Amino acid sequence: MANIFDKLSGASKGVADMSKNASDTNNLKRKIAYEQERILEVMQEIGKHYYSNPNGDYTALCEDIDDRKRRINSMRNELQSIKGFRICSKCGTKFDEKYTFEFCGKCGAKLLSE
Ligand SMILES: [Zn+2]
Numbered sequence: 001m002a003n004i005f006d007k008l009s010g011a012s013k014g015v016a017d018m019s020k021n022a023s024d025t026n027n028l029k030r031k032i033a034y035e036q037e038r039i040l041e042v043m044q045e046i047g048k049h050y051y052s053n054p055n056g057d058y059t060a061l062c063e064d065i066d067d068r069k070r071r072i073n074s075m076r077n078e079l080q081s082i083k084g085f086r087i088c089s090k091c092g093t094k095f096d097e098k099y100t101f102e103f104c105g106k107c108g109a110k111l112l113s114e
Contacts (some may be wrong), residue, residue: 021082028079035068035075042068086111 046061073089080087084097090109103110 025079025082028075032072032075035072039065039068
């Protein structure tokens with residue numbers, strides 16, 4: 001009897017891990033989609049302001065977009081690491097999970113750790 005329960009709990013643990021990965025992936029995809037929508041909105045905002053005031057200062061709005069793009073980048077990296085890949089955020093080289101070095105083998109940038 002004990003054996004069966006061991007097997008059952010082992011199996012359900014595996015399923016829980018898998019669905020955790022799947023929900024992490026979905027979460028990240030949702031967040032990336034959200035940031036992409038926000039970038040479009042901010043761009044529209046800039047367009048409207050620029051139309052009425054071409055000499056205005058749009059630095060803050062542009063920085064907001066840059067921030068969101070950075071966030072999207074690191075979330076994409078996270079997505080890849082869930083799938084077992086790591087991508088260099090600088091040159092875009094892809095490494096599989098066997099590549100354990102801290103720095104990109106191509107450009108030397110620091111790879112984001114999992
Ligand atoms: Zn690189």
